[in-house]
Amino acid sequence: MWQFKIVVEKHPDGxxxxxxxxxxxxxxxxxxxxxxxxxxKSAIRFHIETFGEEVFESxxxxxxxxxxxxxxxxx
Numbered sequence: 001m002w003q004f005k006i007v008v009e010k011h012p013d014g015x016x017x018x019x020x021x022x023x024x025x026x027x028x029x030x031x032x033x034x035x036x037x038x039x040x041k042s043a044i045r046f047h048i049e050t051f052g053e054e055v056f057e058s059x060x061x062x063x064x065x066x067x068x069x070x071x072x073x074x075x
Contacts, residue, residue, distance in 0.1 A: 004020070004021070004022070005020045005062050006019050006037065006041075007019075007020060008037060010033070014031045015030050015031070015035070016029050016036060017030075017036040017039065019044055020065055021056070021062045022044075022047075022055055022056065023055045023056070024047060024051065026047050027040065027043065028041070
């Protein structure tokens with residue numbers, strides 16, 4: 001069993017989900033949070049079965065992730 005941190009984003013037309021600390025592009029989508037999460041888990045399994053466990057980025061494991069809003073002004 002593998003452990004991943006997965007980001008799930010809500011958009012006007014549904015949800016998208018993607019894992020952190022992963023080589024390659026793996027994205028799931030769905031009309032609900034649960035559908036997007038299920039879809040990305042399936043995509044992760046497929047990606048690992050296809051490319052092997054080398055897809056894990058072991059050099060820089062993500063221990064924690066935060067989402068913030070920041071204002072940046074022009075100079």
